[in-house]
Amino acid sequence: MGNLLYLIAVILVIAWAIGFLGYHASGLIHILLVIAVVVVLLRIIRGAAN
Template sequence: MLWTIIGILIVLWILGLIGHVAGGLIHILLVIAVIILIIKLVTRSGKS
């Protein structure tokens, strides 16, 4: 589920760079997705 959301956000980010769709909102969402990904990876590696 998380990977799907991240993939969609990356695609929207690329479209935003090409066609200026949604402006800075896509960049903010992408940063949030990367932060969530890092937190998930850190908490997963901590449990191992």
């Protein structure tokens, strides 16, 4: 399950980069970036706690 969350976070970061650099899309892309960063941070924290 952790690997799936990490994969989703990476995909969201890539989607944000494409949207921000290529299309200057709406704020939805930035919300996706925030979600991706939170998921990565949770994975790092949970990994350090184990």
